[in-house]
Amino acid sequence: MNVTAEPRAPAGEDPAAAWRHPAPVAADRDAAYLSLRHARKVYQTRTGDVEAVGMANLDIAAGEFVSILGPSGCGKSTLLSMVGGLETVTEGEIWIEGAQVTGPRRDFGYIFQDPTLLPWKSVLDNVLFPIRTQKRPVADYEAEAHRLLERVGLGEFKAKRPRELSGGMRQRVALCRGLINDPRLMLMDEPFSALDAISRDDMNLALVRLWDSYHKTALFVTHSIREAVFLADRVLVMTARPSRIVADLRLPFARPRDVTVQDTPEFNRICAWLRDQIQAGYGRAAPGTGG
Amino acid sequence: MQTATVVNAPAGAALAPADPGGSAAAASRRANLLLLRRLALPVLAAALVLAVWEVGTRWAQVPEVLLPPPSAVVDRLVNAFPLLMKHAWPTIWQSLAGFAIATVLGISLATLLSASTIIRETLYPNVVFFQLIPKIALAPLFVVWFGLGPEARLSFSVFVSFFPVVIATLAGLDNVERDLLRLCRALTASNWQTFVSVRLPHAMPYIFSGMKIASTFAIIGVIVGEFITSRAGLGYLILFASAQAETALILAAISVLCVFGLAFYGVVALCERWTIERFGDRPR
C-alpha cells in the first residue's frame, strides 16, 4: 500500500475536491496521534514472499474515526495488525503518541470479524475479560460494563452465555469488550461482515451512538462503502495488491450523527464517488493480473 | 380487504402456541417416553439374552463348569459375597488411585507439551510411539521393577491409563480458536494467563473424554497386574476360581467388576457431560 501525496486526479469535475484530505506531512509525526512511516510488511510463505503492505505513509489525528475500504487480500488486516502490534513491521516505523509500536498495548481495543467470546463465561464476564486479563481493579470497571451493555441494548442479557445470543448480539458484546478498558485506539477489522444486513444496520447505529460520546481514535476496516461513510470522519480507499491508497476523504458529516444522513444527496454522492475510485483501482490492477 | 388479511395473519399465527402449559406437558411426556424407550430397549435385550442363557443351559444340560446358568451365578454371588467384597476392595482402590495419578500426570505432561515447542518436538513422537505398542505385553516388566506388592499393579495401571489423558488434553489445549489466542495476545495476556483463562477451560470437555477412556483402562491395568502376580483382588480371584474350575465364581467376580466399572465410567461420563454443558459453546 502506498499512501502518497499524489492525489488521483479524476479528469473533469471532482465532486470530492472539497473534502479531500490534505496530504500527510512527512515531519508531522509528533503532531499526529498515529503515524505510519514507510511501514511495509512482507510475509515469507512456502511459495515465496508476499508483500501484504508496501510502504504505508499515514498520519491520523487523535479522535479521528478512519474507515479503510478495499478489496479482499489488499492488506487491510495486516495494516491493522501492525498498528495493533500483533504483527511486526518488516520495514519502516509505526509511531503512536511519539512512541514506536513494538507490541500490543494495554490502551488498545480490538474487534475482530468474529466475536471470539469465551463460551463458558457470561456476557458480563466476557465484557470484563480484558480488565481481569490486564489485572485492573474489576470493581472500577463493573459500572462501565453495565452501562455499555445497556447502551447496546443488552441490559437483559448480562447473565446469559454467548451461545444463547444471536450473531449480532454477540458482536455487540465484543464491541463492549473492546471499549471496556477505555482504549485510546480502537482497531476494528470488518467487525460486522459476518452479520446479516439488518443486524449490520443495527450495529452501525449502535456504534455511531457510542461515538456520540466516545471520542476515540478508530481504524475501521470494511467492504461496505455506505458503512464506511456513515461511521467515519475520514475514509481511505485501498486498491488490490500491490496496494496503495487512492483516495483519502474527510467527510463533512457532523457528530452526533443522525441516521437520516444516509438519505442526503451529499452522502449518496460521496458513496458514488468512492465506488468509482474503487472500480478505478480494480481497473488499474487488472492489466497486471489479466495479462 | 388487504389490510384485514395482513392483520389477521399474525393473529392466526399467534394462536398456534396458545395453551403453553398443555404443550409443555406434552413435550415432557414425549421426553419421558423417549427416555423410557432408550432405557427399556437395551434392558429388554439383555434380559432376553439372560433368559435364553438360563433356559438353554438347563435344557441342554450344559455342565456347570462349562457354563453355569445365570441363576447359579446369582446364587454364588450371594453366598460368596463377603469373599467377593474382600477381593473387590484392592482392585477398586488400585484402579481409582491409578486413574487419579494417571489423570494428574497426563494433564501435567500435556500442559508441558503444549507450553514448549522444544519439549513437544522431543517428547510427543515418543508418547505416540508408546501409545501404539501393546502395553499389556509390558506388564511383567512392572513386576520385575516394582516387585509383587500393589506398587506393581498401581504403576502398571497408571502406565496404561495415562496416554489417553495426555492425548485428549493436548488436543483440547491446542484446539483453541486462533482468534481467541490473538485476542489474548492483543490484551497483553501472559502465557500463563492465556493457559488458565482460555486454554484450560476450553480443554475441560476434552480432558474428561480422555478420563472416560482412562477409567476403563485403569481397571484393565489392575486386573492384568493381578493376573500376573497377586494374592488378592478380583483378578486374582478369577484366576483362582478358574484353577478350581469354579466357573460360577468367575462369573460372579466378573459381575462385581462390571458393576464397579459401570459405576466408575458413569461418574466420569456424568462429569464429562457437565463440562460440555459448562464449557462447550452449544447446549446439549
Ligand SMILES: Nc1ncnc2c1ncn2[C@@H]1O[C@H](COP(=O)(O)OP(=O)(O)O)[C@@H](O)[C@H]1O
Ligand atoms: N500470516 C500470513 N502469512 C502469509 N501471508 C499472509 C498472512 N496473512 C495475510 N497474508 C497475505 O497477505 C495479503 C494481505 O492479507 P490481509 O491483510 O488479510 O488482507 P485483507 O484484510 O485486506 O483481506 C493476502 O494476500 C494474504 O494472503
Ligand SMILES: [Mg+2]
Ligand atoms: Mg482481512
